């Protein structure tokens with residue numbers, strides 16, 4: 001019993017301090033570039049796919065964290081359009097992992113109130129995985145606790161080019177006037193239409209780049225970079241990122 005006391009106390013203290021952050025200081029939308037799975041596995045002498053598996057547990061932790069602190073949007077960069085260029089065996093392992101993730105965690109997502117969404121060119125996913133994804137999105141559409149957006153086969157430049165294409169088609173069909181294209185209307189042609197822009201962008205594993213993620217949407221996001229590898233990214237790390245965010249002053253170009 002004695003052994004339990006300190007950890008419960010510190011857990012409670014941490015919980016308390018998160019709850020002392022005023023609601024308006026919390027991010028409404030967190031986006032994560034989940035990086036470092038391969039290095040995590042390599043440092044343990046494990047195959048890269050073991051790192052990806054371990055990374056899936058971090059996803060669970062992040063979802064739980066956001067739910068318990070009332071953060072309504074979480075976007076995770078799970079697979080980029082450029083990741084298709086990885087060796088076939090790794091791509092296959094990642095697709096299998098996605099399939100298993102959806103299959104195993106759908107019921108849990110439903111119980112927790114997770115509304116699943118996806119951005120990216122999901123038509124490139126293996127058929128059975130794409131169908132499972134579509135089913136999961138449909139079956140969680142009514143949930144309201146958290147919006148979990150998976151970026152799958154996602155590339156920001158492709159997304160922006162796609163939006164420009166759709167707009168051009170509408171204009172040439174006479175359905176849209178060029179004057180009607182504003183930042184707001186342009187945003188409606190992106191995969192993220194209807195979603196708020198990320199307030200906080202987290203990248204793990206020490207890399208200092210965006211890697212083609214949400215280029216349009218992160219214009220004024222606060223950046224949080226950490227050396228921690230994604231599979232090691234804990235609830236405590238998430239808390240540190242959010243507390244760091246809460247201390248910042250966002251200026252949006254003003255004074």
Ligand code: IPE
Pocket residue numbers: 034035036037038039040078079080083094205
């Ligand atoms: C991130 O981990 C997961 C995906 C890109 C799918 P990596 O696989 O990029 O891991 P590192 O960067 O090689 O360590």
Ligand code: IPE
Pocket residue numbers: 033034035077078079080083207209211
């Ligand atoms: C970005 O990580 C993509 C995902 C996290 C899914 P990468 O590992 O693919 O990015 P680079 O190659 O280091 O820029």
Ligand code: MG
Pocket residue numbers: 035036037
């Ligand atoms: Mg990487």
